[in-house]
Amino acid sequence: MDNKKISGSGPQSPPERPTLKTIAFMTGLGITTVSRALKDAPDIGAETKERVRMVARQLGYQPNRAGVRLRTGKTNVIALVLSIDEEIMGFTSQMVFGISEVLAGTQYHLVITPHSHSKDPLVPVRYILDTGSADGVIISRTEPDDPRVRLMDERGLPFATHGRTDMGIVHPFHDFDNEAFTHEAVRALVAKGRRRLALLQPSSKLSYYAHTRIGFQIGLHEYGAEEIPLRVTTDAPLADIRDSVEALMRSSHPPDGIVCSSGGGAIAVNAGIEAAGFRLGRDIDMVAKQSTDVLNWIRPEIITIYEDVRHGGRELAKAVIARIDGIEPELLQSISSPVWPKS
Amino acid sequence: MDNKKISGSGPQSPPERPTLKTIAFMTGLGITTVSRALKDAPDIGAETKERVRMVARQLGYQPNRAGVRLRTGKTNVIALVLSIDEEIMGFTSQMVFGISEVLAGTQYHLVITPHSHSKDPLVPVRYILDTGSADGVIISRTEPDDPRVRLMDERGLPFATHGRTDMGIVHPFHDFDNEAFTHEAVRALVAKGRRRLALLQPSSKLSYYAHTRIGFQIGLHEYGAEEIPLRVTTDAPLADIRDSVEALMRSSHPPDGIVCSSGGGAIAVNAGIEAAGFRLGRDIDMVAKQSTDVLNWIRPEIITIYEDVRHGGRELAKAVIARIDGIEPELLQSISSPVWPKS
DNA sequence: CATTCGTACTGTATCGTTACAGTTTTGCTC
DNA sequence: GAGCAAAACTGTAACGATACAGTACGAATG
DSSP: OOOOOOSOOSTTOTTSOOOHHHHHHHHTOOHHHHHHHHTTOTTSOHHHHHHHHHHHHHHTOOOOHHHHHHHHOOOOEEEEEEEOSOOSSOHHHHHHHHHHHHHTTSSOEEEEEEEOTTSOTHHHHHHHHHHTOOSEEEEOSOOTTOHHHHHHHHHTOOEEEESOOOSSOOOOEEEEOHHHHHHHHHHHHHHTTOOEEEEEBOOTTSHHHHHHHHHHHHHHHHHTOEEOOOOOBTTSOHHHHHHHHHHHHHSSSOOSEEEESOHHHHHHHHHHHHHTTOOBTTTBEEEEEESSSHHHHHOTTSEEEEOOHHHHHHHHHHHHHHHHTTOOGGGSEEEEOOBOOOO | OOOOOOSOOSTTOTTSOOOHHHHHHHHTOOHHHHHHHHTTOTTSOHHHHHHHHHHHHHHTOOOOHHHHHHHHOOOOEEEEEEEOSOOSSOHHHHHHHHHHHHHTTSSOEEEEEEEOTTSOTHHHHHHHHHHTOOSEEEEOSOOTTOHHHHHHHHHTOOEEEESOOOSSOOOOEEEEOHHHHHHHHHHHHHHTTOOEEEEEBOOTTSHHHHHHHHHHHHHHHHHTOEEOOOOOBTTSOHHHHHHHHHHHHHSSSOOSEEEESOHHHHHHHHHHHHHTTOOBTTTBEEEEEESSSHHHHHOTTSEEEEOOHHHHHHHHHHHHHHHHTTOOGGGSEEEEOOBOOOO
């Protein structure tokens, strides 16, 4: 608001934030020289660079972001596009923490770009493109044919997705191996003697729906089990999940094992099971994926597999930055494996 | 990176992002006039303003943030200072969602400024002050005598805190009424015939420790109950909480009621109770504060009180913005009451 | 010795915006 | 009709950084 600058415009008043001008004045060099020295340009003498760097460090110089951004277009911002709709288990926090951890060691700031997933998902992406407000973007809830991916790819905006796509575009991503998860989950249930398995799966719009299904079905086939279909998805309100599961349990042909693709869902599934008068570990077993360890605390009978979302955040952050730096996208793809509990 | 500008520097190539220059060219006015017209300055003719606004809307003009920031120092950024240490129940997500909701209707962007709460808490605040990277700041984990508050107040940086302070500085805040919470919790437990009450309280460094204690003690006195001291705090690892509670339950004088200041803690407390062979609702009752409704799902016997953190985020965002706009801090303080479940 | 070259450094213009100090036009006063 | 004020508009400089096109100067070249 009110500039407390001590009138005199020269760089002689120390409490002000140092700029290139300040350093130029102190070293007796030109502003350009200072700028290039700090960038380690080849046409600056070694000794000069040293001197400039010393003074810069001494003054605690930090380039003015607005200046850089205006001149070069580089924002030093990574945008995380977030759905702000209800979410129970703190998935988002973990993602944010992971990204923050990586960005903390860089010049990048993390900007949260919210959107409601009832609205057009392209809105935030278009905003970023139109205003040039970020150097890179991280998105989640990726779909097999994702319009956001198409748009960003087309416009050359670096990005990384949480989840894969299947549209012939090679781009950075990080994903959890949901196929391995459901596959192993089936194996674990069959090992416990369960044969009639239900699956609480993600919305069929999302990319990992297919992986989830494939692993499940291969598992069924391989280990000789049958599917008891469950109609709700992980996106449904918890009350709906509970009700569906309760109904299924009360049906004539209830499952004796259930695989659950989300931690929040698992809680509702458990409630449904208990509401129908069944007990985990006795009448039925459950394998659930979770991103925190709450489930183990509330029903140790639930077999849990851990998805390290914080690690996912770190990978995604590293991937966008690498992409911004021009690394080829095929080198920036990673899939993390399900982690079984230690015991 | 590579500017795809179509060489010719005039404003005649439409696909480029429009600037004041573009509008000036299209209206035949000067850049200054356009700038002032869009700001509704008094020295611009009404008809001109109208014309400029029309063209601006038509072009989808959005002021270049870097330009504004460089010239005026206004960043249009609100920084949320976040502890990225473990957190179980998605408290952070809710806060972020609430803030985002409010900022979405403004020019402000939300930047996450992480820090580890083992490090000096002043680091992120100093960074923001030194680099002028935000117009306003939101902090949490407020302490009664909080050095961050002192620093920001001293330097005139607008901010709002989640939690009150007690240091003679009047500043915007939003808080949950923890005193009412513990007070009512005690009443609820006594109403169930419980008299020997334990309290899982926050770290004594935090502001709401005192409120929590006061409400609890007034409650004890008013309703005639005694405290069974519990040594751990909500900040302790869940395993420690469980062990402490288990030990307490096995002691010669175990509590028959417990008040729990955090949802994550409640899960561990419950585990401790059960590990000692007791059962909620039969041998002991628990009242817990939570910011999601997980607890109701996992142990309906837990009496829960809801803290609407998302609403807290909204309040904080509105408060910082109002403070930036010069509203007096005493008008920007709010406390939200405990919400009992509907039933 | 004049020319060329390479090294090390510098000045100017520019990104988009706004503060400030004008300028022009019109209308009014005396 | 000279003088003045208000209304409406405009040009220039500046914020801090960098791209680009220089300049100065000593050393190598022919």
